Amino acid sequence: xxxxxxxxxxxxxxxxxxxxxxxxxxxxxxxxxxxxxxxxxxxxxxxxxxxxxxxxxxxxxxxxxxxxxxxxxxxxxxxxxxxxxxxxxxxxxxxxxxxxxxxxxxxxxxxxxxxxxxxxxxxxxxxxxxxxxxxxxxxxxxxxxxxxxxxxxxxxxxxxxxxxxxxxxxxxxxxxxxxxxxxxxxxxxxxxxxxxxxxxxxxxxxxxxxxxxxxxxxxxxxxxxxxxxxxxxxxxxxxxxxxxxxxxxxxxxxxxxxxx
Amino acid sequence: xxxxxxxxxxxxxxxxxxxxxxxxxxxxxxxxxxxxxxxxxxxxxxxxxxxxxxxxxxxxxxxxxxxxxxxxxxxxxxxxxxxxxxxxxxxxxxxxxxxxxxxxxxxxxxxxxxxxxxxxxxxxxxxxxxxxxxxxxxxxxxxxxxxxxxxxxxxxxxxxxxxxxxxxxxxxxxxxxxxxxxxxxxxxxxxxxxxxxxxxxxxxxxxxxxxxxxxxxxxxxxxxxxxxxxxxxxxxxxxxxxxxxxxxxxxxxxxxxxxx
Numbered sequence: 133x134x135x136x137x138x139x140x141x142x143x144x145x146x147x148x149x150x151x152x153x154x155x156x157x158x159x160x161x162x163x164x165x166x167x168x169x170x171x172x173x174x175x176x177x178x179x180x181x182x183x184x185x186x187x188x189x190x191x192x193x194x195x196x197x198x199x200x201x202x203x204x205x206x207x208x209x210x211x212x213x214x215x216x217x218x219x220x221x222x223x224x225x226x227x228x229x230x231x232x233x234x235x236x237x238x239x240x241x242x243x244x245x246x247x248x249x250x251x252x253x254x255x256x257x258x259x260x261x262x263x264x265x266x267x268x269x270x271x272x273x274x275x276x277x278x279x280x281x282x283x284x285x286x287x288x289x290x291x292x293x294x295x296x297x298x299x300x301x302x303x304x305x306x307x308x309x310x311x312x313x314x315x316x317x318x319x320x321x322x323x324x325x326x327x328x329x330x331x332x333x334x335x336x337x338x339x340x341x342x343x344x345x346x347x348x349x350x351x352x353x354x355x356x357x358x359x360x361x362x363x364x365x366x367x368x369x370x371x372x373x374x375x376x377x378x379x380x381x382x383x384x385x386x387x388x389x390x391x392x
Numbered sequence: 393x394x395x396x397x398x399x400x401x402x403x404x405x406x407x408x409x410x411x412x413x414x415x416x417x418x419x420x421x422x423x424x425x426x427x428x429x430x431x432x433x434x435x436x437x438x439x440x441x442x443x444x445x446x447x448x449x450x451x452x453x454x455x456x457x458x459x460x461x462x463x464x465x466x467x468x469x470x471x472x473x474x475x476x477x478x479x480x481x482x483x484x485x486x487x488x489x490x491x492x493x494x495x496x497x498x499x500x501x502x503x504x505x506x507x508x509x510x511x512x513x514x515x516x517x518x519x520x521x522x523x524x525x526x527x528x529x530x531x532x533x534x535x536x537x538x539x540x541x542x543x544x545x546x547x548x549x550x551x552x553x554x555x556x557x558x559x560x561x562x563x564x565x566x567x568x569x570x571x572x573x574x575x576x577x578x579x580x581x582x583x584x585x586x587x588x589x590x591x592x593x594x595x596x597x598x599x600x601x602x603x604x605x606x607x608x609x610x611x612x613x614x615x616x617x618x619x620x621x622x623x624x625x626x627x628x629x630x631x632x633x634x635x636x637x638x639x640x641x642x643x644x645x646x647x648x649x650x651x652x
Contacts, residue, residue, distance in 0.1 A: 134443055134474060136494070137397040143474055145446040145490060149481030183394060188407040188448060188488035214394065214403055221409030223483010228448035230405060230490040232394070 133178075133240060140235035144174035150192070150225040155268070160194045161201025162279040163227070168205040170302060171231035172283035173346040177300040178240050179292025180233030182209060182285065187216035188228035209283065237292035246297035246316035246351040252366035253358055255287050255348045258305050259339025260330035277330070281346045290359045291350055298350040303343040304388025306376065309366075312349065313375035321377040322366040341388045393438075393500060400495035404434035410452070410485040415528070420454050421461025422539040423487070428465040430562060431491035432543035433606040437560040438500050439552025440493030442469060442545065447476035448488035469543065497552035501610070506557035506576035510611040512626035513618055515547050518565050518607060519599025520590035537590070541606045550619045551610055558610040563603040564648025566636065569626075572609065573635035581637040582626040601648045 134141045146167070150156050154163045168185060175182050185206070192198065206213060214232070246252075264278030284300075291298060297316055301308045305327065313320040322340075329339040351368055352358060374382040394401045406427070410416050414423045428445060435442050445466070452458065466473060474492070506512075524538030544560075551558060557576055561568045565587065573580040582600075589599040611628055612618060634642040 134492070136401065136443070137399040139397055141396075141401070141492075143444075143446055143490075143492065145448055145476045145488075147448040147450070147477045147479045147488065149450070149479050152479065152481055183396075184403075186403055186405040186490055188405055188486075190407070190409070190486055216405045217407040217488070219407045219409050219412060219486070221412055221484045221486055224481045226448075226450055226479070226481055226486035228405075228407065228477070228488035230403075230446055232401075232403065234396075 140238055140240060142175055142178045142180040142233040142235055142240065143230060144171050145228060145230045146171050146174070147226060147228040160192060160198035161204065164198050164201035165205040165280045167227055167229045168202065169281045169283045169346065171229045172209055172211070172285060173300040173302065175231055175233040176283050176285045176288030177298050177348055178233065178235065179237045179288050180235050181289065182211045183232045183234055184212045184214035185232070186214050186230040189216060189218045190225050190227060191218065191220045192225040209285070236289050241292050241295050241298040243297055243299040243312045244315035246312055246318050246320070246368045247353065248318055248368055248370040249354050250296050250351040250368035251354065251364055252320060252322065252368060253350050253352060253362045254305070254327060254365045255284055255362050257328040257330040258301065258345045258347060259335065259342060261344035262339060262342035263331060278344060281344060283346060284348050287348055287360050291348065294352060294356055294359055295350040296353055298348055301345055301347045301349050304341045305349065306340050306383065307388030308349060310376040310387060317371050319369040319372040319375055319377060320366060321369055321380060324378050326363065326365045328363045341386065343388060400498055400500060402435055402438045402440040402493040402495055402500065403490065404431050405488060405490045406431050406434070407486060407488040420452060420458035421464065424458045424461035425465040425540045427487055427489045428462065428469070429541045429543045429606065431489045432469055432471070432545060433560040433562065435491055435493040436543050436545045436548030437558050437608055438493065438495065439497045439548050440495050441549065442471045443492045443494055444472045444474035445492070446474050446490040449476060449478045450485050450487060451478065451480045452485040469545070496549050501552050501555050501558040503557055503559040503572045504575035506572055506578050506580070506611040506628045507613065508578055508628055508630040509614050510556050510628035511614065511624055512580060512582065512628060513610050513612060513622045514565070514587065514625045515544055515608040515620070515622050517588040517590040518561065518605045519595065519602060521604035522599060522602035523591060538604060541604060543606060544608050547608055547620050551608065554612060554616055554619055555610040556613055558608060561605055561607045561609050564601045565609065566600050566643065567648030568609060570636040570647060577631050579629040579632040579635055579637060580626060581629055581640060584638050586623065586625045588623045601646065603648060
């Protein structure tokens with residue numbers, strides 16, 4: 133984030149590696165889509181309007197497919213490719229994308245602004261990407277939610293003026309909620325039954341821990357209503373011994389996958 | 393390049409791969425330096441003042457050394473790290489850096505503005521990085537010019553108001569001069585004896601073809617003098633059959649190394 137003239141610029145950079153962030157052998161067009169959408173999702177969480185992207189591209193198995201997917205996702209979000217670099221190297225493919233956006237509301241929402249007394253909200257269901265991933269691996273069923281995630285740009289812009297904190301849920305709801313709590317120096321208590329899920333009820337615990345859904349998680353001051361349809365999933369408490377509570381109790385086991 | 397209110401923003405992205413752009417086993421502090429300096433050199437060629445960088449970092453053999461070198465180069469150029477992403481992957485390390493700058497002069501210099509009748513100039517000698525590379529491989533002698541190149545930011549800013557075209561010489565003087573000629577739809581004729589070189593005279597041909605020196609190559613309208621000390625190395629002609637001439641004749645053989 134950088135003030136520039138009368139504007140505030142938002143910059144994000146995400147890197148993705150074959151075999152870590154996407155499957156070796158996955159359609160490069162889908163990889164391009166996800167690379168762009170995940171960065172635009174970071175802009176969405178800041179209430180920013182995208183201005184363009186720069187790509188660091190390592191040549192891979194099917195560069196034409198990558199370029200096709202890149203064209204699709206940039207057209208879908210109406211975002212220009214401003215520049216970048218193409219290199220050739222051995223080993224797993226590594227891709228990087230920088231996205232540049234313009235803040236539409238200041239102060240720019242951050243993950244560190246949640247206050248005790250706030251309510252906690254989520255824009256939509258989690259677990260869809262998990263089901264999509266399973267469908268892709270099994271070559272059976274609808275894998276779109278995993279392959280072509282949606283960056284909630286309009287939602288982020290609508291919410292920016294009213295939230296006390298906001299972030300996108302890319303690494304799993306519980307892990308990211310804990311990050312918000314830690315950044316805000318509060319405790320977040322999630323009402324697990326209130327979280328909308330895209331999976332059968334039996335897989336609720338997994339859906340809360342899986343990533344790649346790119347929903348927006350946000351906090352609102354008591355008495356403030358969300359400016360778009362959203363789901364109230366918990367509350368913000370004064371900082372206690374644990375940053376995250378599930379239904380009032382400290383969670384046991386893993387919260388999600390902490391890939392780097 | 394993007395206009396933003398009263399300002400123009402310059403964005404560059406360079407990626408580097410182990411074994412291609414730097415030696416496997418090279419000091420990661422030097423790799424960090426070169427990654428930053430090469431991007432800042434792109435800003436220098438646009439007459440831009442750096443505002444910050446974003447790093448896409450793949451974990452490597454000695455991350456602490458990389459971070460140390462990154463700190464050194466950012467402090468040297470007084471440029472903040474605005475953000476980035478760190479990932480883990482197999483295979484050759486791949487690094488990406490986005491640099492963001494503010495244009496200090498408009499129109500922003502580009503490689504496409506050279507005009508027939510212009511004179512052609514270079515800020516300083518080429519071949520120093522070649523000698524540095526050889527010293528590094530031999531573990532004998534001064535390798536600084538290869539390991540820690542200089543981005544000519546002050547020079548680029550001083551030249552921006554007077555040049556008709558400008559670019560940095562990162563891939564070798566001849567290759568980059570041809571690119572300027574092609575982008576400008578002119579022919580460039582280089583007076584090879586006038587090119588300042590850091591090597592013995594016997595290696596002049598190599599010095600003109602080696603990269604990594606990051607000197608600035610620029611064109612000036614006839615009668616215009618450079619605003620800093622520089623070397624006049626040729627002239628710009630109307631577009632002929634060959635984009636690049638050496639002492640009036642079409643060059644034979646390779647112009648440089650075209651790694652991607």
